[in-house]
Amino acid sequence: MSNQSSLSLPLVGSYTFQARPFLCDHTFQLFMAHLGNALLNASDYHSHERGFGVSRLQAQHRTWVLSRLAIEMEQMPRAYDTYTVETWVPTAKRFFTSRFYRVVDAQGKMMGQGQSIWAMIDTETRQPVDLNAVSGENDTTIMNYLEPSRQLTMSPPSRVAVPADAELKEEVKTHYSDVDINGHINSMKYVEHVLNCFDTQWWRHHSIARLDVAFVAEAHAGDCLRIYGAQTAPLTHAFRLTRQADNEEHEVEVCRCEMVVRMNEETE
Amino acid sequence: MSNQSSLSLPLVGSYTFQARPFLCDHTFQLFMAHLGNALLNASDYHSHERGFGVSRLQAQHRTWVLSRLAIEMEQMPRAYDTYTVETWVPTAKRFFTSRFYRVVDAQGKMMGQGQSIWAMIDTETRQPVDLNAVSGENDTTIMNYLEPSRQLTMSPPSRVAVPADAELKEEVKTHYSDVDINGHINSMKYVEHVLNCFDTQWWRHHSIARLDVAFVAEAHAGDCLRIYGAQTAPLTHAFRLTRQADNEEHEVEVCRCEMVVRMNEETE
Numbered sequence: 001m002s003n004q005s006s007l008s009l010p011l012v013g014s015y016t017f018q019a020r021p022f023l024c025d026h027t028f029q030l031f032m033a034h035l036g037n038a039l040l041n042a043s044d045y046h047s048h049e050r051g052f053g054v055s056r057l058q059a060q061h062r063t064w065v066l067s068r069l070a071i072e073m074e075q076m077p078r079a080y081d082t083y084t085v086e087t088w089v090p091t092a093k094r095f096f097t098s099r100f101y102r103v104v105d106a107q108g109k110m111m112g113q114g115q116s117i118w119a120m121i122d123t124e125t126r127q128p129v130d131l132n133a134v135s136g137e138n139d140t141t142i143m144n145y146l147e148p149s150r151q152l153t154m155s156p157p158s159r160v161a162v163p164a165d166a167e168l169k170e171e172v173k174t175h176y177s178d179v180d181i182n183g184h185i186n187s188m189k190y191v192e193h194v195l196n197c198f199d200t201q202w203w204r205h206h207s208i209a210r211l212d213v214a215f216v217a218e219a220h221a222g223d224c225l226r227i228y229g230a231q232t233a234p235l236t237h238a239f240r241l242t243r244q245a246d247n248e249e250h251e252v253e254v255c256r257c258e259m260v261v262r263m264n265e266e267t268e
Numbered sequence: 269m270s271n272q273s274s275l276s277l278p279l280v281g282s283y284t285f286q287a288r289p290f291l292c293d294h295t296f297q298l299f300m301a302h303l304g305n306a307l308l309n310a311s312d313y314h315s316h317e318r319g320f321g322v323s324r325l326q327a328q329h330r331t332w333v334l335s336r337l338a339i340e341m342e343q344m345p346r347a348y349d350t351y352t353v354e355t356w357v358p359t360a361k362r363f364f365t366s367r368f369y370r371v372v373d374a375q376g377k378m379m380g381q382g383q384s385i386w387a388m389i390d391t392e393t394r395q396p397v398d399l400n401a402v403s404g405e406n407d408t409t410i411m412n413y414l415e416p417s418r419q420l421t422m423s424p425p426s427r428v429a430v431p432a433d434a435e436l437k438e439e440v441k442t443h444y445s446d447v448d449i450n451g452h453i454n455s456m457k458y459v460e461h462v463l464n465c466f467d468t469q470w471w472r473h474h475s476i477a478r479l480d481v482a483f484v485a486e487a488h489a490g491d492c493l494r495i496y497g498a499q500t501a502p503l504t505h506a507f508r509l510t511r512q513a514d515n516e517e518h519e520v521e522v523c524r525c526e527m528v529v530r531m532n533e534e535t536e
Contacts, residue, residue, distance in 0.1 A: 020309040021322070025444065026451040033445065041288040048348075054289070055347070079323070079449055080316075175464035176293065176471055177301065181347055183294040183468065196443035200451065200489045203444055221468045 006050050006137060011147035012088040013046035019077035026200055027264075029076040032208050033192040036071065039101050039114055040188065042085040046099075050145050051136025054181070061123045062134070066116060066187050067096065068157035070212045073103070073112035082106045088147040095119055095128045097142060100152055113152045160214045160256035162240040166228035169197045169239075174223050185219040185243075185254075194239050194257050197229055209235075210260040216253045219243035226251060236260050274318050274405060279415035280356040281314035287345035294468055297344040300476050301460040304339065307369050307382055308456065310353040314367075318413050319404025322449070329391045330402070333483075334384060334455050335364065336425035340478045341371070341380035350374045356415040363387055363396045365410060368420055381420045428482045428524035430508040434496035437465045437507075442491050453487040453522075462507050462525050465497055477503075478528040484521045487511035494519060504528050 017038045019030040047053050047064070057063055077083040086102040101114035120129040131142050172193050180186040191213060198206070219225065223243040232238045238258045242251035285306045287298040315321045315332070325331055345351040354370040369382035388397040399410050440461050448454040459481060466474070487493065491511040500506045506526045510519035 020305070021312050021449050022305040022308050022454060022456070024449050026447045026449060028449055031445060037288070037290040040290045044289050176466060176468050177299060177460045177464050179294045179468055181289050181292050181294060181296055186290060188290070192445045196445050198444060200444050200447055 007140060007144060009049060011145060012086050012150065013042065013049065014084050014086050015042040015045055016082060016084045017041075019079055019081045019083065021079040024079040025203065027204060028079045029207070030078070030081075031192070032071075032076070032195060032211065033188040035073075035076065035103070036069070036188040036191055037186075038083075038085055039069075039071070039087070039116070040066070042087045042101065043099055043116065043118075046087050051140060052134065052142060057120070058123075062120055062129055063123050063182060065119045065121050066215055067119055068117040068159075068212070068214050069114065069187070070116075070154065070157035070210065071101075071112060071114040071208075072154045072210045073208060075105075075111045076207065077103075077105070077111065083111060088150060089142065089145055090148050090150065092131055092142050092146060094130055094132065097131065098156075100150065102152070113154050115152065115154065115157055117157060154210075157214070158212045158258060160212050160238065160258045162228070162238040162256050162258075163230045163232065166230040166238065166240055168226060169229040170227045172225040172227065174219060174221050174225060176221055179221045183220070185221070185223070185225075187213070187215060190225075190241055190255050191257065193225060194227060194229075194241070194259070197227060197239070205264050206261040207264055208259060209262045212258045214256045216255055217243070219254045220245065222246065225254070232258075235262065275408060275412065277317060279413060280354050280418065281310065281317065282352050282354050283310040283313055284350060284352045285309075287347055287349045287351065289347040292347040293471065295472060296347045297475070298346070298349075299460070300339075300344070300463060300479065301456040303341075303344065303371070304337070304456040304459055305454075306351075306353055307337075307339070307355070307384070308334070310355045310369065311367055311384065311386075314355050319408060320402065320410060325388070326391075330388055330397055331391050331450060333387045333389050335387055336385040336427075336480070336482050337382065337455070338384075338422065338425035338478065338480045339369075339380060339382040339476075340422045341476060343373075343379045344475065345371075345373070345379065351379060356418060357410065357413055358416050358418065360399055360410050360414060362398055362400065365399065366424075368418065370420070381422050383420065383422065383425055385425060422478075425482070426480045426526060428480050428506065428526045430496070430506045430524050430526075431498045431500065434498040434506065434508055436494060437497040438495045440493040440495065442487060442489050442493060444489055447489045451488070453489070453491070453493075455481070455483060458493075458509055458523050459525065461493060462495060462497075462509070462527070465495060465507070473532050474529040475532055476527055477530045480526045482524045484523055485511070487522050488513065490514065493522070500526075503530065
């Protein structure tokens with residue numbers, strides 16, 4: 001990719017996905033973990049095209065780490081729907097960038113929005129990397145790709161507070177299918193395991209209005225995850241996830257998650 | 269969809285997918301369960317466009333049931349690869365149709381092939397439906413869409429024999445994320461749970477050469493799955509999966525699966 005071609009790209013990237021029926025739940029709505037993966041994939045495509053993708057960073061022993069993510073959905077894509085994820089980087093600080101998302105349907109109507117916060121780390125020292133020192137092709141930096149003028153109406157990702165007395169809801173052993181290309185547990189798998197704390201009957205009557213995830217530490221395939229949850233308001237549930245590897249004496253917090261739901265109108 | 273438009277469609281449907289990085293494993297290869305879902309999605313698109321899709325059948329209280337599936341892969345799509353699934357119906361009998369697949373890369377080179385066998389059932393009586401009596405739009409039947417001339421080099425899906433002394437490998441509780449739009453456990457989730465019997469280290473050294481799945485009964489979210497496995501040849505593993513719902517006294521066989529692997533060349 002030449003400097004010219006990546007600098008001539010629009011600041012906002014648009015990536016179109018299909019809500020394929022076998023990625024949808026029993027209410028014909030796209031699984032939220034798949035929508036989250038679509039946002040992560042859009043993030044990766046957008047940074048990849050501009051010279052800051054994970055595959056290029058790998059050679060420099062660096063990678064992106066997702067720190068926080070919030071998604072607000074007015075309407076989920078349904079089976080067979082085409083939807084587009086628009087993404088851009090509104091701001092970047094020394095050690096963090098934020099990334100915004102709009103999810104629009106085939107007619108261009110907004111279905112939802114999202115915000116994420118990312119850090120870059122050195123994969124050998126595990127230390128944060130100064131983003132000003134990271135060059136794409138031909139000496140561009142991330143600062144060349146900022147789009148501060150497009151804003152969202154949602155509030156930023158929350159730190160997520162979970163009551164100390166949250167109860168153990170599930171114990172989940174992680175496996176091969178939980179990993180991502182980095183060899184860690186895929187961020188959206190935490191969300192999938194949290195949503196599995198509710199049964200299919202419950203999901204007939206509830207949809208996710210907003211989801212916040214604060215990522216704290218990584219987990220690896222084989223680790224046992226424990227999910228502690230509490231209902232903190234009539235339509236709000238908060239979760240703390242811990243990992244425990246075979247060689248670990250104590251649980252380690254890996255992420256916290258808050259979900260605000262809305263009641264579906266009766267469909268049956 | 270008018271008769272004219274569906275009858276004027278080519279007999280072979282081609283559907284292009286992306287091996288998005290967050291659908292790939294730690295070796296950067298697409299998860300086999302996702303490839304299988306892509307084949308199922310291609311099947312659904314192909315039948316949908318020709319008037320025999322699940323969403324149209326639902327109104328007639330009918331649905332497709334996957335009976336057997338075999339996939340042979342020479343090479344798996346890797347992260348960022350585009351791949352195309354070609355699918356067609358070579359033959360249809362009174363109560364079964366087969367469906368063929370070719371998976372080709374962006375240059376048109378064959379990466380793998382597949383075969384599946386499907387029945388249609390009445391969702392109220394659970395009885396098989398005579399396919400000659402099922403009409404698409406404007407009185408077409410499935411027999412209008414057969415393409416018997418394109419053959420594959422692979423052998424048909426096997427019934428899968430599993431040794432009686434296969435050992436219990438895993439017990440898996442199924443959840444919301446395991447269901448498909450029919451409300452049953454997604455066929456490819458059985459495959460995912462089987463592949464999870466091997467750890468990430470093992471998957472660095474092995475790739476799937478061929479996978480056969482024989483589906484016997486349905487399972488529902490909340491059912492406990494038990495996976496019994498045996499190594500039947502140096503590179504062949506066979507599995508029997510059973511379900512047990514809370515109200516079931518005994519295990520019920522849900523599917524059998526055979527996996528032939530090849531050893532990867534050393535990559536590290």
